[in-house]
Amino acid sequence: MAATLSVENLNTTFFTKAGEVKAVDGVSFEVDKGKILGLVGESGSGKTVTGFSILGLVDPPGRIVNGRILFGGEDLVQLSEESMRHIRGKRISTVFQDPMMTLNPVLRIDTQMIEALLAHEKMTGDAARQRARDALGQVGIPSPDERLKAYPHQFSGGMRQRVAIAIALLHRPELIIADEPTTALDVTIQAQILFEVQALCRESNTAMIWITHDLSVVAGLADDICVMYAGRLVETGTVDGVLDNPLHPYTRGLIGSVPSRNTRGRPLNQIPGMTPSMLSLPKGCAFRTRCAVADGACEEQPEITAPIDGRGVRCFHPHMDNPQ
């Protein structure tokens, strides 16, 4: 069975005044129907740009310089803006981080929902309103009829994010790209959203890419993980595989950095140094300068290898002494 989405060797570069920034550098992954892929990385790792690249929404000075994005048998990179527009919102939809910013503050919710429907389907205004109302109900918004007439600022943060999710679900998309959708929310509200997203994906068999910096959220939600560092994928695999047996030193460091009940009273296993500037990455492996096991070999760029079945790691010295 072909994957819903298959990204092959994607390169997105920003041509800034200060120099070229390879925000996404040779990224490849697949998402299957009904599966949730967690795309994990710290700020500046290129995870958001990856999402925008799939949607064809990379703004100048950035552009996709290389690679293929296969979706439903078509290469999205090659599609015209007009054909891309028919995919966006209909077959691939998105949820962004800050629900305060993603809904237009001066347009009513019904306007914003109905326009999304009419952009892709011919239907009467009444039918569209009906669909919008049902979608609000589906994501657990009480009294959707009244809420349709409200403006975004009349909703709480959690409710706004629900509206955004309702809009994303309007056309029953094949793929949802969710970019840190719960980061701005409180724990109890985050749990509600995660619960609903999970249920909706399972019901409708939608594939999803969940972009986040938070390993814990991915642990609870996703099936597979891709870890990004400085624009490159450094490790891929199933959630259990990667979190229980991380191969890349960066992934190991990242997991060790998360405070939890096991680390109580002990120093965290921190990664030294800072995230390098994307304008002056170290030659070869970008993680080299912060890595404990780096040696001369790392001055060359490592390729992704699969030392274990179903796993991928971009490292000359993957951590192998704990194979399960």
Add this chain to the structure above:
Amino acid sequence: MTEPNAPLVRLQNITKRFVKSLDLTTKLINLVGGNYREEVVQAVDDVSFTIGEGEVVGLVGESGCGKSTIGRMVAGILEPTAGAIQYRGEDLLSLPKAKRRSVSLKSQMIFQDPFASLNPRMRVRDIIGEAPVAHKIVSSDELDDYLDEVMNLCGLEPGFKRRYAHQFSGGQRQRIGIARALAVKPDFLICDEAVAALDVSIQAQILNLFMDLRKELGLTYLLISHDLGVVEHLSDRVVIMYLGRLVEVATAEDLFRDPNHPYTKALLEEVPRIDNRRRNFAPVKGEIPSPIDPPSGCYFHPRCPHATERCKTEAPVLKEIGPGRLSACHLNDATG
């Protein structure tokens, strides 16, 4: 965990109200029969707890629960509307001005936003060195050596003294903020979401720095955070807040092993954990109510799975339910 012998800071019935008072027009309208009332936000409602010498107390709650307001009152940036704050047994608010200044210097705050918390027009040496010189902790001649010492302590390269804040990354900026606080030789650090804005790997560095400083300098911490992982990692005791009120106080061990209050339980249930895979999220229902218009009785009752009639009318008081454990829930009365 033994009950700390000497409390460093004691909060007694602290209340903070923010009032948006009526303007002339609304008063005039009220005169002719209008019914406009002042908008009152009870940010902190009758909160009491202590922080022992050398202890790390975690203050946990969701947005709008008043945890930052408490931090700012303890740090002396805000004044409580009612109640008393004692520092080593001295009532901070009734001290004479000069004395109060020197006492409140002993409590320093680490802020959330590493960008907004450093003055962009000052060099690192002034950011860190201004206060110690102003308060005559060091003379300006000795300042350089002193700065080297403080900066080394915080993992900052002393050679960077002449730089401006914009030349540093988020993690380094946070270290500068910590150095600024430590430079006035405080006993007590209030960390208000001090790692929330940082990347995970940098966050770990700063958390380790906090632990090392505690060992090195015998500091006491009030750790304000929404992140239960961080709180569990560092705290000795934990205080849970909901909508301006205390909900539960317990040692970290007790609390995370056996939470008492339904809200605490819900929080612990729902915090995502790295060792918790593909779980079924079972969230608590409802929204966080607005502090302008809180529910009656127990503030948590509209969302509580165990709420009874009593919870709707009567606000539960914080009661001792075990050694060093307090909880504000009517359920504890029923069970024993």
Add this chain to the structure above:
Amino acid sequence: MTELANGLPLAAVSATEKAADVETPFQRFLSGYCESKVAIGAFFGFLVVLFLALACPWISPTNPYDLMQVDIMENRLPPGSARYSDGMIYWLGTDGQGRDMLSGIFYGLRTSLFVGAMSGVIALMLGTTVGLTAAYFGGRVDTVIMRIVDLQLSFPTILVALMLLAILGQGVDKIIIALVTVQWAYYARTIRSQALIERRREYIEAAQCLALGHRRIVFRHLLPNCMPPLIVVGTVQVAHAIALEATLSFLGLGLPPTEPSLGLLIANGFDYMLSGRYWISFYPGVALLIAIATINLMGDQLRDVLNPRLQK
């Protein structure tokens, strides 16, 4: 201690750092400003205007207000004509009284820039004081001050200035008073809103937490960070003041004929224009345009460079 420090690549940095590594906010501002060639051009253009205005007693061919040097018979000569007595060229012609236009423009620039700068500086100081007071004290003081500011701003500047001058009469001091009156409110509003934003920022809270004195917080922490929008407003207002002064003088309400500004020169030419003697009004207008445009162009780039949203 080494364990603490391992978060940083210490070895890579030498303990004594070179001055070049330290980028001051001013240097950052400068490199931002220099990104636009137009802005650099505007800056040098403005320097030239400023030089002409300052140095005019020494560089202008004649002193147009020294009656000894003016020959009333040589009035309304077109540009390029030569003086009868010594053959000096009137590059831009002469006006209705036979004065050299070029010299008149230099002197006019001097007056215009002086009035613009002077009123700008006074209005800035007044507005800053009032605005900071409002922001710092808040409450009733703030309400009263801001009501006055709103009131002032709801009336068109030209109208207020017109009325003031009608009351006060003509004169450099009078027009400066009028310009300050119509301008201070812009500065006050700008600094107040900026101060209210900055006051809530964490570095101010940090300073309070460090128990620094109020005066130190206001002048060392708050004020310097409120400057950027003030500078932007300042350039716009100075340009505006120069234009306004010229307009008022043109209407015969600004400066007296003894203190010729560019507006007055243009007004003088109005009468001759219909007979095709364009130069008496045209060239002073060009000079005025250059002075205002260079300031506006600089202000435009300043706005981009100092915009906090674009900084980071």
Add this chain to the structure above:
Amino acid sequence: MTVYVIRRLLQAVLVIFIMTLIVFFGVNVIGNPIDILVDPDCDQACFEAAEKALGLDKPIIEQYFIFVENALQGNLGKSFVIGMPALPLIVERMPATLELALSAMILAIFTGIPLGMWAGLRPDSVSGKVIMGGSILGFSLPSFWVGLMMIMIFAVEFGLLPSTGRGETVTVGGIRLSFLTLDGLSHMILPAINLALYKISLVIRLTRAGMREAMHQDYVKFARAKGLSTTRVIFVHVMKNILIPVVTILGLELGNVIAFAVVTETIFSWPGMGKLIIDSIQVLDRPVIVAYLMITVFMFIFINLIVDLLYSLIDPRVRLQGIKA
């Protein structure tokens, strides 16, 4: 919302009261009109008689109360010079000024907004840069000088357009209007453009700045991610967000345009209120000055009030605050 309206109304009344004080006492400081009006050969008796006839012999406080009492009845005094009641004198001139001001505003809106949008959408294109350069020029051009140059080029050199007066007018409902006749329209072109020039630049800059800011907002990206067409994103999502501030500022600028008409009317001999006030200031015709000020104050307060209320109607965010307050 009602509170908001009441609050604004109360403020307006207060402002008008303060303005009567300022205007009246301010204007009374201007030189003594008797000196100008009365024959220099006039003796003391005739001097006093003139003073009495004009009501200038009474204490100034009393004069003020008489002034307020009369003003409330619509009587703002008689012109010293023309001898006509000041109020009708000004009201008669008002349509000419309003006609000019409104056409300038319309010009500003219909050229400024499209140009600003274009420049905002393509900030780095040649056309975008030209528009911005033009707007800086428009911002910097002293409008009185531009007026002169326009007269010189279009009226003197080429004789294309008339440079003075209103031309042929049509009376509609007792109001004389120029823009309904071809001749009148040709008389209006130069002054209207002259008056509009600065505002066009302002609108371009406001629109462009708003456009550039809005284009980077997440809601625009989200709208695009919904698959909306570019036209819809720009003309619904972006436009509505920019138009709110632009329209608000323009509303407030209307007062400014009316005031600045003073200059344009003087240059083009347009027989409006502005020309009248300049003439009156020059002869110290106190009642006319006072009447003009009171009328403009009233007008500005009215305009500001309407704009504020409209603003709170068109911006949903303000509307909610109003309800809460």
